[in-house]
Amino acid sequence: MSAAAGSVGGTTAAALEATVRGYMDACTAGDADGIAGFLSGNARHYFPPDMYDGPWKGARVIAQRWATAVRERGSSWTVDAIVVDEPRRQAVCEWTHHKGSLGVILRGAEWYEFDDDGLITEIRAYYASPQAPDHTRLELGGFDYAGRGYPYA
Template structure:
């Protein structure tokens, strides 16, 4: 059963939105995925992964629906922490790439708008440091503009 985006920004509603988003991704239901996202949502990834960042709810939704269709992808929510006052959440997950026989583990940082829709997802993967990179950070993410050191 796919949970629709929860109304509001309580901790319970934000957690339900993340869980509903992951369930919708696993179902490969692009409309349900998009319903959890603000129209201009962004999904950031490590460099050279999935041609990211993905921009827009429909793009994000279609890309995950394609992953389910073409690779047998599914996701589980393994742990989640919500900061209601900041409208942020962190979710640790497992991505099963069924047809490839790959299990990818990681965590995502979520930001939400005033209506409780996801505006931003920043994906971090559990894997060895990539050789040849002198900066290991999300591709397309403006660290300097966000106040991160060495941006």
């Protein structure tokens, strides 16, 4: 799917799902321009602490980082399940990340936020893995939980 196709769909449930699927397809293709076409210019991608030097800030940064993962680690992704909340312009996608050259399979889910044009403004990645015993807060690195009204005590 081309970058233009990612930005044309709008904000219906079907369009938001197509945007997530198109984004994942562009990631698997290692197509930095295609990836960026599904993201707002100031998009943010959050990860667990100490993962991938996150959060990644900006469409071009996100696009380049995933294109590099494909090139250097043989990364590819599948969309295993997706749920869309059209009125809130949000989606959740369960996925599998195959890190081909490392022989690693990483499973997880991402929370997506979209702007008025249906471009992805925020991705919050959550991984299926054991709890880190040396962490007292298991949350996304760099994400402003308190500022967004999440319980923080």
